[in-house]
Each structure stands twice: as C-alpha cells, then as structure tokens.
Amino acid sequence: MFNILKIAGRNLLRYKRRTLLTSTLVTLGVVAVLLFISASGSFKNMMIGQITDSMLGHIQVHQKGYLAAIDSLPLNLNMKENQVMKIREILEKHPEVEAFSPRIKIGAMFSNYAETTNIRLNAVIPEMELKTVPLLRDRIIGGNSKILLQKGEILVPELLAKGMKVQVGDDIVLVATNKDGSVNGQSFRVGGIVVGISGPGGRDGYIHLEDAQSLLRMEAKEVSEIAIRLKSMGRLDTVSTALNSELESIRNKMDKPVFEVHTWARLTPFFNIVKMIDLMTLFIKIMLVAIVLVSIMNVMVMSVYERIREIGTIAAMGTSPNKILLLFLTEGTLLGLLGATLGVMVSLIAITALRAAQLSFDFGQQKGLVLNPTIGVADMVAISAIVVCIAVIGSLQPAWKAAKMDPITALRHT
Amino acid sequence: MELVTAQDLKKTYTGDIPIEAIRGVNFTIQPASFVSFVGPSGSGKSTLLNMIGCLDPPTSGTLTVAGQDVSLLKVKSAAAFRGKNIGFIFQDFNLIPVLTVFENIEYPLQMVQNRPAQERRKRVKELLAAVGMVEQGHKFPHQISGGQKQRVAVARALVTQAKLVLADEPTANLDRETALRIIALMKDMRDKFGTTFIFSTHDPKIVENAEKVFVIEDGTMRESNSGGERHV
Numbered sequence: 001m002f003n004i005l006k007i008a009g010r011n012l013l014r015y016k017r018r019t020l021l022t023s024t025l026v027t028l029g030v031v032a033v034l035l036f037i038s039a040s041g042s043f044k045n046m047m048i049g050q051i052t053d054s055m056l057g058h059i060q061v062h063q064k065g066y067l068a069a070i071d072s073l074p075l076n077l078n079m080k081e082n083q084v085m086k087i088r089e090i091l092e093k094h095p096e097v098e099a100f101s102p103r104i105k106i107g108a109m110f111s112n113y114a115e116t117t118n119i120r121l122n123a124v125i126p127e128m129e130l131k132t133v134p135l136l137r138d139r140i141i142g143g144n145s146k147i148l149l150q151k152g153e154i155l156v157p158e159l160l161a162k163g164m165k166v167q168v169g170d171d172i173v174l175v176a177t178n179k180d181g182s183v184n185g186q187s188f189r190v191g192g193i194v195v196g197i198s199g200p201g202g203r204d205g206y207i208h209l210e211d212a213q214s215l216l217r218m219e220a221k222e223v224s225e226i227a228i229r230l231k232s233m234g235r236l237d238t239v240s241t242a243l244n245s246e247l248e249s250i251r252n253k254m255d256k257p258v259f260e261v262h263t264w265a266r267l268t269p270f271f272n273i274v275k276m277i278d279l280m281t282l283f284i285k286i287m288l289v290a291i292v293l294v295s296i297m298n299v300m301v302m303s304v305y306e307r308i309r310e311i312g313t314i315a316a317m318g319t320s321p322n323k324i325l326l327l328f329l330t331e332g333t334l335l336g337l338l339g340a341t342l343g344v345m346v347s348l349i350a351i352t353a354l355r356a357a358q359l360s361f362d363f364g365q366q367k368g369l370v371l372n373p374t375i376g377v378a379d380m381v382a383i384s385a386i387v388v389c390i391a392v393i394g395s396l397q398p399a400w401k402a403a404k405m406d407p408i409t410a411l412r413h414t
Numbered sequence: 415m416e417l418v419t420a421q422d423l424k425k426t427y428t429g430d431i432p433i434e435a436i437r438g439v440n441f442t443i444q445p446a447s448f449v450s451f452v453g454p455s456g457s458g459k460s461t462l463l464n465m466i467g468c469l470d471p472p473t474s475g476t477l478t479v480a481g482q483d484v485s486l487l488k489v490k491s492a493a494a495f496r497g498k499n500i501g502f503i504f505q506d507f508n509l510i511p512v513l514t515v516f517e518n519i520e521y522p523l524q525m526v527q528n529r530p531a532q533e534r535r536k537r538v539k540e541l542l543a544a545v546g547m548v549e550q551g552h553k554f555p556h557q558i559s560g561g562q563k564q565r566v567a568v569a570r571a572l573v574t575q576a577k578l579v580l581a582d583e584p585t586a587n588l589d590r591e592t593a594l595r596i597i598a599l600m601k602d603m604r605d606k607f608g609t610t611f612i613f614s615t616h617d618p619k620i621v622e623n624a625e626k627v628f629v630i631e632d633g634t635m636r637e638s639n640s641g642g643e644r645h646v
Contacts, residue, residue: 003524003525007510007512007513010513011512014511014512042605058491081591083600126585154585309506310508310511311510312508312509313502313504313508313510314510314525315470315493316496317496317497317501317502317521317522317526317570318494318495318496318497318498318500318526319493319497319525319526320490320491320493320494321490321493323525334518372568387576407469408464408469408470411504411508
C-alpha cells in the first residue's frame with residue numbers, strides 16, 4: 001500500500017499545475033461550506049440561545065388546547081393547582097431538568113393616568129424565572145436585573161415604555177378581566193424596562209405571580225404554562241418525548257390527556273428560519289459535492305488518458321486490474337484529501353479572523369449582535385469525509401476504465 | 415523440454431472485414447535461446463509476440479509457454495502468469511517516469527510478486543550491477559540516456575527471474591553503438607540467467623546475433639537459419 005501511495009503522490013506532483021488548480025478549487029469549496037456553516041451556525045445558535053434562554057425556555061407544558069388559543073390568553077385553560085403540583089413533582093425528580101418556572105399569561109389594560117393601552121404580561125416567580133431563562137436578566141434596563149422584580153413592580157416592554165412615556169419608578173395601573181368576567185385594577189411601580197426580542201412573547205411585560213393572582217382575584221394557584229430549562233440542550237428531543245409520555249398518563253374524566261408538551265421549536269416562528277438555514281447549508285453542501293465531483297473526475301479522466309501507455313506497460317508486466325484500479329483511486333483520494341486539508345486550515349484561519357474582527361449585525365429588535373462564528377470538529381470531519389468520499393466516487397469511473405484497459409491497445413496508444 | 419510450443423496457431427481479428435493475422439503456425443523455442451521474429455510491418459510478428467506474452471489470446475490452436483497452455487487463460491490468470499514467467503522490453507523503454515531507476519526495476523517484485531523488501535533490494539542491486547547501472551539507481555528516467563533506459567528495461571524484465579523475455583523492437587530508438595551494446599548485454603544476461611529472449615525486429619544487428627530467426631510474412635512463418643530457410 002505504501003508503494004501505491006508513493007506512486008499516486010508522485011503522479012500528483014508530476015502534474016503540479018493541474019494538481020494545484022484542482023486542489024485549490026476543492027479548497028475554495030470546503031472554505032465556502034465551512035465558513036457558511038460557522039457563520040450561519042453562529043447566528044442560529046445565538047438566536048436560539050436568545051429565544052430559549054431569555055424568553056421561552058427549552059420546553060413548555062400547557063393544558064391541552066392552550067397553545068391553539070394562545071392569542072386570546074385564555075384564563076379558563078390555565079392549569080389547576082393540583083395539576084401544577086403533579087407536574088412539579090415530575091419535574092423535580094427528573095434528572096435532566098435544570099430548572100422550571102410557572103407562569104400566568106395575562107392580557108391587561110396599562111394606564112399611566114393620562115393614556116391607556118393594551119399590554120401582554122408574564123406573571124412569574126422571579127427566582128424561578130431567572131433560573132429557567134437566565135438571559136432575561138440581560139434584557140432588563142434601568143431596573144434591578146439581579147432580582148428581576150419585586151411584588152408590586154412591573155417590567156414594562158421598551159417600546160411601550162417609550163410610547164407611554166413611562167420610566168423606572170413611575171406608577172401605573174393595570175386593569176384586567178378575570179375568567180368570570182369581572183374587572184379589577186391594581187397599581188404597580190415600574191421596576192425596569194425590558195428590551196424586546198423577535199418572536200411571540202418578545203414584547204411582553206413582567207409582573208410577580210402573586211400580583212397576577214391578586215389582580216385576577218384567583219382563589220386557587222393556577223398557572224398558564226410551565227417553562228422548563230434542561231441541563232443539556234442536546235437532549236431536548238429525548239427529554240421532551242419522555243416528559244410527554246409521562247404527562248400523557250395523566251388523563252381527564254373523558255380519558256383524554258390533560259397536558260401538552262412543546263419544545264421551543266413549536267413555540268416560535270424562528271424555527272422556520274432555522275429550517276431554512278439548514279436547507280441552505282444542505283444546498284451549499286450539494287454544491288461542494290458537485291464541485292469536487294466534477295473537478296476530481298475531470299482531472300482523473302485526464303490523468304488516465306495521458307498515461308494510457310504507462311497503464312499498458314504495468315498491465316503487461318502483470319499488475320492486476322485491482323491494483324491498477326487502486327492506484328488511480330488512491331490518486332483521486334489524495335487529491336480530495338489535499339483539498340479538504342487545505343480547506344479546513346484556510347477555514348480555521350478565516351474563522352479566527354472573523355472572530356477577531358467582531359462583526360456585528362441587527363436582527364429585528366435586537367441591535368449590534370456580534371457574529372461569533374465557530375466550527376465544530378464534527379463539522380470539519382464531516383465535510384472532509386464528504387470531500388474524500390466524493391473524490392473516491394469521482395475517481396471510480398476513470399480508475400475502472402484504467403483497470404479494464406486492454407494492454408495491447410494501451411501499449412499501441414500514441 | 416521446449417519453453418514455447420505453438421501448434422496450428424491462428425489469430426483472426428473480427429470486424430467488418432475479418433483479418434487473419436496469424437494463419438496456423440507451428441514452432442518450438444528451446445529454453446535459454448536467443449530468437450528473432452522478423453518480417454515487414456503488418457506481417458503478424460507483434461501479434462505472435464502478444465500471444466506468447468499472454469496479452470492476446472489465439473483464435474485457435476494451442477500455445478504452451480513454460481509448460482502452461484496459455485491459450486485459454488482469463489485476464490487475471492494471464493496477468494498472474496505474465497508476472498511470474500514473462501518479462502517485457504519495449505521499443506520506447508516504457509519506464510515509469512515517477513519512479514527512480516531502482517524503483518522501476520523493483521516494481522515487478524513489489525507490485526506484481528509482493529516479495530519481501532530485503533529480497534527485493536538484494537535482487538535489484540544484483541540486476542543494477544549486471545546491467546552496469548549501479549551509479550544511476552537514484553536517478554529518474556528523464557535523467558538518463560536512451561541506452562541507459564533500455565538497460566534499466568532489461569534489468570526490470572529480468573528481475574523476477576522470468577523464463578522468457580519478449581522484446582518488441584528493443585533497439586529501434588537507439589543509435590548503432592548503443593544498440594550493439596544492448597544486444598551484447600541481453601546475450602550476456604541470457605548466458606548468466608538462462609533466460610530466453612524473443613525479439614520482434616527489423617534490426618539486422620539483432621537478426622545477425624539471433625540464434626534462431628523466424629521470418630513472418632502475411633501471417634505465415636518460416637524458420638531462417640544460417641545458410642538455409644524452411645517453412646514451419
């Protein structure tokens with residue numbers, strides 16, 4: 001095998017310019033794919049992180065049917081106290097759950113005593129909420145982001161605060177209708193301004209859970225949803241499936257499941273952008289495959305054509321067709337390997353340069369997001385493996401042709 | 415026992431117009447002989463050489479080389495048989511350009527016969543010494559002269575201890591002096607290793623040196639010895 005590698009390597013060096021051109025083409029393809037994967041992956045992870053870690057959590061549990069009616073924030077679909085207790089028990093025992101946070105989602109009227117507008121609110125227990133969505137702290141401006149909020153305080157969405165001209169320390173009034181239809185009002189002090197993010201719920205305000213219970217005159221401790229944070233995001237689907245099957249066993253009188261479990265992907269339209277990014281990555285990979293296939297096949301066809309007499313000579317000497325096949329396959333593989341190695345090296349340099357450049361971009365409400373491209377070893381290995389496999393496939397037809405060549409015809413070739 | 419025996423050997427190339435390249439020839443070649451096939455272009459001498467070299471199967475008749483009926487060998491078996499028993503020398507030397515002189519001679523031992531490294535080195539050194547190329551072992555084919563290339567080709571053909579070496583116009587691309595040296599070298603190798611050399615040639619120098627000459631014309635063969643000719 002070493003001799004085959006030696007001959008293949010020397011044949012690549014024999015046609016230096018051609019080898020350089022082909023490997024450069026493969027290198028450029030690999031660089032394009034790896035840079036795209038790293039930049040889009042960085043954007044994707046950053047956005048997913050923002051959405052899950054500052055708003056949604058990784059998984060949410062609702063009463064069945066709540067999500068379908070979420071636009072009206074239906075209080076009659078809240079989970080009852082005993083149901084919440086059951087879920088708490090399950091979540092507290094679950095080894096993969098890091099934290100969870102019960103929430104009441106309310107629609108209310110917001111008044112600064114001069115003007116009134118609508119507001120959507122998340123009523124939370126601050127300590128539990130911060131454990132579940134730790135980046136929420138970073139979205140708070142002008143308040144005490146360490147404790148999020150105290151009873152009697154409200155975190156007002158940034159745009160609403162601007163529109164209603166309210167500042168931290170101002171008093172406002174919230175008026176809400178409870179599930180029986182009676183209206184109640186309660187005054188709050190603005191404890192902070194919360195910066196909006198893209199997606200549903202990104203422009204909600206925050207109050208304390210107990211304040212919401214008193215505003216809505218709830219006798220029982222009901223909640224609209226429970227947001228869950230996992231120890232590892234990589235285990236999302238497994239844990240979600242496990243939780244779903246566990247909660248499905250809790251059934252109502254009509255023997256229907258009481259709860260529904262959703263991952264973040266079902267809760268935000270950003271997931272469609274994620275899917276689009278993945279689709280684009282796939283297309284870019286297909287383009288890379290095409291580049292590698294065409295360039296390697298072309299160069300190997302040329303290589304076989306130019307060495308027909310040489311093939312005839314080694315065949316005449318008794319070299320088996322399998323070894324001739326292996327000689328050309330090795331040559332194509334080495335070419336692919338060279339392109340992939342150079343591509344990975346150039347990509348790593350380019351990614352390091354991009355990180356150093358601290359390029360920033362805006363996405364919806366979020367301004368000045370810093371592009372922080374990273375590439376995993378798995379991606380580098382996968383792309384290199386694709387290139388090498390395609391190089392082998394691209395070399396197969398020319399190598400097969402060389403192996404099947406009639407020695408007499410080959411020796412007569414001029 | 416004869417090294418090569420042909421009985422009623424025929425080769426017809428099929429196509430729109432079938433061509434009878436060899437029309438039923440019979441001949442024998444003894445071990446350690448120095449034989450020449452002569453004849454005009456298109457007479458069939460290369461076809462005959464190719465059949466003996468197991469590169470081209472005969473259409474009919476029997477052909478035995480080194481005790482093996484080679485007329486029915488399949489592609490892989492033919493390649494294995496060639497690798498073990500037959501060496502080739504070509505008009506254009508056909509050295510592998512990316513291998514050094516040493517590696518070119520080593521090639522059949524390594525890539526065809528899979529011999530151990532130590533044995534390969536010993537054998538190649540012997541052959542390099544035998545063809546007077548010890549000093550050139552590290553050079554690549556483009557760094558040596560035509561005569562030297564043909565010496566390397568001779569060494570490569572003999573390195574596997576082949577019983578038979580087939581040489582197609584081996585001196586056609588060499589000047590007279592170099593050609594004579596190559597012929598002398600091959601004769602010397604025949605004496606030293608007991609290898610049979612069969613040439614296809616137009617070169618009178620080779621014909622003069624051959625111990626047995628077969629004249630081939632229009633696919634038929636006759637033996638031409640010193641002073642006399644007979645049809646075979």
